[in-house]
Amino acid sequence: MKKKLVVPVVLCLAWTSFVLGEVQGAGESIAKAEVVVEGTVVDDTAITATESSLALFADGQFDPTLTGPIVDHMRATLLCEVVLLDGHQADVSGSRENMIDAVSGLVGNHQGVVALAHLPEDATAHGTFVQAKRVALLNVRGLTGDGGQKQLLSRLKKEAVHAGGLLLGIAPCPNSHCVMWRYKNDEGLDFKGSRFCPPCQRRVRALHGKGG
Numbered sequence: 186m187k188k189k190l191v192v193p194v195v196l197c198l199a200w201t202s203f204v205l206g207e208v209q210g211a212g213e214s215i216a217k218a219e220v221v222v223e224g225t226v227v228d229d230t231a232i233t234a235t236e237s238s239l240a241l242f243a244d245g246q247f248d249p250t251l252t253g254p255i256v257d258h259m260r261a262t263l264l265c266e267v268v269l270l271d272g273h274q275a276d277v278s279g280s281r282e283n284m285i286d287a288v289s290g291l292v293g294n295h296q297g298v299v300a301l302a303h304l305p306e307d308a309t310a311h312g313t314f315v316q317a318k319r320v321a322l323l324n325v326r327g328l329t330g331d332g333g334q335k336q337l338l339s340r341l342k343k344e345a346v347h348a349g350g351l352l353l354g355i356a357p358c359p360n361s362h363c364v365m366w367r368y369k370n371d372e373g374l375d376f377k378g379s380r381f382c383p384p385c386q387r388r389v390r391a392l393h394g395k396g397g
């Protein structure tokens with residue numbers, strides 16, 4: 186099996202250009218860690234991920250009709266099992282720190298949990314990734330634009346895969362057509378692709394022992 190893996194060097198990051206505004210909120214330690222070393226590829230690392238699975242959690246405010254398409258897209262793109270958790274399993278509310286702690290309690294044997302959460306209204310970042318806790322929060326309110334449910338679903342599919350990729354150890358990508366691209370604004374989010382570019386795709390396949 187190939188041992189060429191992307192090793193993320195960031196403990197946590199939040200995405201979009203609006204992240205810096207987040208620093209004023211309660212989550213300083215999370216949002217400040219904006220520094221990302223892109224594409225750090227390390228050969229011959231001992232890390233291997235074979236039987237990976239991710240979990241998707243949606244809080245009680247989330248439209249349940251959207252979770253199925255998101256899970257399906259994650260499975261097809263990330264090439265691993267994605268378990269849809271019961272929205273009643275955790276009380277994901279309050280401050281962002283409380284949400285992260287609540288979601289981290291759901292990780293179990295999963296590689297990580299992607300949570301669709303309604304962050305506090307002053308949270309402007311579209312997502313927060315805390316690698317140390319294997320948790321990614323997607324800010325549903327922040328990702329909601331003027332384009333209705335179709336646009337929201339498209340955005341959530343992209344960002345759920347983006348978050349899942351980070352949890353699996355796939356680094357952000359400079360290709361603006363790739364789902365791992367770190368867009369800077371809503372237009373960038375709507376422009377970028379919902380799937381991996383070929384190099385990122387090869388990394389995902391290698392992660393799962395499916396060759397490059």
Ligand SMILES: [Zn+2]
Pocket residue numbers: 358359360363364365366381382383384385386
């Ligand atoms: Zn890529």
